Amino acid sequence: MPKIVDHDLQREAFAKAAMRLIGRAGLEGVTMRAVAAEAGLSYGSLFHYFGSKDELLLSTVRYALGKQSDRLNDLSQRFSGLDALEKMLCDDALTSESSHDVWMVWMTFQYQAALRDSFAEVNAELVDGWHDRIRLALIDAQEAREVRADLDVDLEASALWAYSTGIGQLGVLHPDAFPVDRQEALVRACINKLRT
Amino acid sequence: MPKIVDHDLQREAFAKAAMRLIGRAGLEGVTMRAVAAEAGLSYGSLFHYFGSKDELLLSTVRYALGKQSDRLNDLSQRFSGLDALEKMLCDDALTSESSHDVWMVWMTFQYQAALRDSFAEVNAELVDGWHDRIRLALIDAQEAREVRADLDVDLEASALWAYSTGIGQLGVLHPDAFPVDRQEALVRACINKLRT
Amino acid sequence: MPKIVDHDLQREAFAKAAMRLIGRAGLEGVTMRAVAAEAGLSYGSLFHYFGSKDELLLSTVRYALGKQSDRLNDLSQRFSGLDALEKMLCDDALTSESSHDVWMVWMTFQYQAALRDSFAEVNAELVDGWHDRIRLALIDAQEAREVRADLDVDLEASALWAYSTGIGQLGVLHPDAFPVDRQEALVRACINKLRT
Amino acid sequence: MPKIVDHDLQREAFAKAAMRLIGRAGLEGVTMRAVAAEAGLSYGSLFHYFGSKDELLLSTVRYALGKQSDRLNDLSQRFSGLDALEKMLCDDALTSESSHDVWMVWMTFQYQAALRDSFAEVNAELVDGWHDRIRLALIDAQEAREVRADLDVDLEASALWAYSTGIGQLGVLHPDAFPVDRQEALVRACINKLRT
DNA sequence: TATGAATGAGCGTTCATTCAT
DNA sequence: AATGAATGAACGCTCATTCAT
Numbered sequence: 001m002p003k004i005v006d007h008d009l010q011r012e013a014f015a016k017a018a019m020r021l022i023g024r025a026g027l028e029g030v031t032m033r034a035v036a037a038e039a040g041l042s043y044g045s046l047f048h049y050f051g052s053k054d055e056l057l058l059s060t061v062r063y064a065l066g067k068q069s070d071r072l073n074d075l076s077q078r079f080s081g082l083d084a085l086e087k088m089l090c091d092d093a094l095t096s097e098s099s100h101d102v103w104m105v106w107m108t109f110q111y112q113a114a115l116r117d118s119f120a121e122v123n124a125e126l127v128d129g130w131h132d133r134i135r136l137a138l139i140d141a142q143e144a145r146e147v148r149a150d151l152d153v154d155l156e157a158s159a160l161w162a163y164s165t166g167i168g169q170l171g172v173l174h175p176d177a178f179p180v181d182r183q184e185a186l187v188r189a190c191i192n193k194l195r196t
Numbered sequence: 197m198p199k200i201v202d203h204d205l206q207r208e209a210f211a212k213a214a215m216r217l218i219g220r221a222g223l224e225g226v227t228m229r230a231v232a233a234e235a236g237l238s239y240g241s242l243f244h245y246f247g248s249k250d251e252l253l254l255s256t257v258r259y260a261l262g263k264q265s266d267r268l269n270d271l272s273q274r275f276s277g278l279d280a281l282e283k284m285l286c287d288d289a290l291t292s293e294s295s296h297d298v299w300m301v302w303m304t305f306q307y308q309a310a311l312r313d314s315f316a317e318v319n320a321e322l323v324d325g326w327h328d329r330i331r332l333a334l335i336d337a338q339e340a341r342e343v344r345a346d347l348d349v350d351l352e353a354s355a356l357w358a359y360s361t362g363i364g365q366l367g368v369l370h371p372d373a374f375p376v377d378r379q380e381a382l383v384r385a386c387i388n389k390l391r392t
Numbered sequence: 393m394p395k396i397v398d399h400d401l402q403r404e405a406f407a408k409a410a411m412r413l414i415g416r417a418g419l420e421g422v423t424m425r426a427v428a429a430e431a432g433l434s435y436g437s438l439f440h441y442f443g444s445k446d447e448l449l450l451s452t453v454r455y456a457l458g459k460q461s462d463r464l465n466d467l468s469q470r471f472s473g474l475d476a477l478e479k480m481l482c483d484d485a486l487t488s489e490s491s492h493d494v495w496m497v498w499m500t501f502q503y504q505a506a507l508r509d510s511f512a513e514v515n516a517e518l519v520d521g522w523h524d525r526i527r528l529a530l531i532d533a534q535e536a537r538e539v540r541a542d543l544d545v546d547l548e549a550s551a552l553w554a555y556s557t558g559i560g561q562l563g564v565l566h567p568d569a570f571p572v573d574r575q576e577a578l579v580r581a582c583i584n585k586l587r588t
Numbered sequence: 589m590p591k592i593v594d595h596d597l598q599r600e601a602f603a604k605a606a607m608r609l610i611g612r613a614g615l616e617g618v619t620m621r622a623v624a625a626e627a628g629l630s631y632g633s634l635f636h637y638f639g640s641k642d643e644l645l646l647s648t649v650r651y652a653l654g655k656q657s658d659r660l661n662d663l664s665q666r667f668s669g670l671d672a673l674e675k676m677l678c679d680d681a682l683t684s685e686s687s688h689d690v691w692m693v694w695m696t697f698q699y700q701a702a703l704r705d706s707f708a709e710v711n712a713e714l715v716d717g718w719h720d721r722i723r724l725a726l727i728d729a730q731e732a733r734e735v736r737a738d739l740d741v742d743l744e745a746s747a748l749w750a751y752s753t754g755i756g757q758l759g760v761l762h763p764d765a766f767p768v769d770r771q772e773a774l775v776r777a778c779i780n781k782l783r784t
Numbered sequence: 785t786a787t788g789a790a791t792g793a794g795c796g797t798t799c800a801t802t803c804a805t
Numbered sequence: 806a807a808t809g810a811a812t813g814a815a816c817g818c819t820c821a822t823t824c825a826t
Contacts, residue, residue: 165361240789519765554751
């Protein structure tokens with residue numbers, strides 16, 4: 001019998017380490033050696049679990065966003081309409097200490113996806129999912145008469161997407177100017193403008 | 197003093213080349229060799245004009261944003277209030293073909309500034325300038341009674357900043373989902389919501 | 393003593409796998425992982441049966457040449473003189489599909505033996521055996537008056553050795569220019585020149 | 589002005605270094621670091637002159653065989669028929685100390701060409717050249733009535749090719765059993781058999 | 785001043801080997 | 806005995822930077 005380890009757990013450990021490094025120093029800080037060291041394992045080990053750096057990176061983004069996705073799923077089941085939207089955007093946009101790393105991963109990944117085909121595909125699927133969620137919540141809100149019947153749902157969905165993207169980015173890059181409570185206030189203000 | 201003019205022209209030529217490369221392939225595409233080749237100048241001379249890669253990068257961002265800043269200055273002299281705001285945001289946010297490279301430089305730089313102290317300083321000054329412009333235009337609008345008197349100017353300035361940041365980023369990264377006319381529509385819709 | 397049989401069988405399975413890999417992609421294609429995979433056995437077990445890669449390689453060459461040696465022994469018992477020589481050289485030199493892997497192993501091994509002492513020793517013994525066989529067959533032929541009495545047996549043995557070496561190498565490396573029937577024709581032509 | 593160096597001369601220096609290493613330790617001994625060290629230059633320099641290891645290797649084989657080719661051209665101008673053939677084969681086959689490295693390069697290259705497409709192309713051209721030379725010399729000899737009129741020139745050319753290949757290989761791999769004078773004797777014996 | 789050659793640290797990746805179960 | 810995880814040295818290659826002319 002081989003040394004018993006949970007393969008997926010190890011992969012996750014490396015993904016976590018990579019996420020921490022991205023959070024701390026961006027993609028440039030993610031060298032395979034640094035990831036191994038951060039995970040407390042040997043360099044060679046890393047390649048036992050990931051065939052290449054790209055594979056690790058893709059796993060990292062899936063891990064980082066997977067957790068968030070789970071939370072969003074939970075929220076969209078427990079709430080609906082503008083309520084759900086507010087909760088989702090707050091959860092997503094808010095760059096508190098705990099989600100800082102996730103946002104850095106997300107930004108990094110978006111950037112990479114614009115430059116490299118291998119990332120673009122995965123990105124498209126993640127991005128579309130996010131956009132859809134916003135649209136559906138808006139449609140819900142419209143049906144519940146929380147927002148005007150003639151609201152341009154598509155446009156507003158895009159607006160909210162852009163808005164949350166911007167808040168997230170600024171929250172990460174300028175935490176002093178965009179502390180969490182300000183981010184929350186911005187999200188609320190924006191959603192309230194949609195209310196009938 | 198013709199030499200000095202030459203000197204600045206060379207620096208600008210390199211900065212332009214670096215900007216094009218960033219627009220095409222991100223920071224990763226910017227090697228000193230590639231910059232020299234793109235500028236059609238010799239490799240060694242690059243180090244005569246810039247002591248290091250960082251210095252070149254800083255010059256590049258100053259060059260890229262300087263042009264935009266000039267345009268904004270012009271706009272803020274010719275217009276005021278919400279009008280100026282709309283023009284400024286459209287000019288800034290719109291990722292048409294012509295400003296794609298500038299946006300890429302900007303995004304790249306923001307990202308670097310979050311990670312490296314040497315960039316953060318320069319970034320702060322650029323960012324503050326932008327935020328101030330928005331605030332001032334909003335105050336103008338308030339004085340001209342274009343917007344409600346009790347509008348939280350600070351908050352809305354932040355919101356517009358975040359909004360334009362998000363539109364710009366999405367415009368660069370997802371040009372298909374955010375073509376220029378959509379970006380414009382989003383900016384207008386946002387500003388119109390502020391109108392009394 | 394079934395264990396011992398198992399042990400040898402496993403070793404042979406690995407040696408076969410290594411031989412196939414050498415035939416397919418040369419020594420560079422032989423990684424310990426690839427050998428285990430090709431043999432359909434576990435990676436770790438490979439090191440139970442062979443203390444090192446070198447040991448595996450040595451076993452591989454012994455396995456590959458052992459089979460051929462058996463055939464040659466058989467031939468030299470059933471035939472003698474030039475007849476035996478022709479049969480032996482045809483068997484040995486001919487790089488048909490079935491013996492391609494064996495030839496690749498042989499070539500690879502010769503090459504290694506020239507570079508590494510640990511292989512040279514084993515090689516010397518194999519090579520000497522082959523040279524002796526040719527000499528003995530020539531002496532037989534001489535005694536049977538198939539060849540001239542004043543033939544320089546040593547020289548001709550060397551010549552035949554070189555000749556078969558060359559044919560084998562070219563057969564492996566340039567199969568289009570040296571198909572089996574051409575190889576056979578070359579061997580026959582050479583031997584016929586020795587006939588009185 | 590840059591440091592003045594002869595680009596081609598540096599490339600040759602590296603090629604020579606690579607050839608020496610191949611002669612000493614085979615392809616496995618040719619690491620880019622070892623080549624740089626052997627050439628007495630820095631590691632990074634090497635990549636200034638060769639874009640990749642393959643490029644270096646191809647240059648090495650061209651360099652190694654180019655010298656030989658020059659000698660052969662010279663011989664085939666000064667001699668003709670069997671005389672030329674003998675001189676050519678002696679020059680080519682003889683693995684004296686001075687040509688040991690060349691032969692190792694040649695063997696190594698043949699082997700690689702069988703395994704890698706990128707080498708096969710260059711190899712084909714070199715190999716064909718060699719085969720043609722032998723054929724043409726034989727035809728010359730036939731016209732000069734040095735050999736029988738009904739000689740199968742194609743077959744004999746292949747035979748000589750195989751023969752010289754074998755002698756060369758054995759000369760390199762078993763220098764004790766195949767010293768230079770023996771190689772020469774073998775070549776002469778073989779050619780004399782062709783004489784009318 | 786202008787050029788490009790020279791340098792070496794650092795990268796992602798491979799791999800034989802050792803270790804723990 | 807059998808398995809596969811763990812390890813780290815070495816490889817080819819890139820690149821900002823320095824140097825020599």
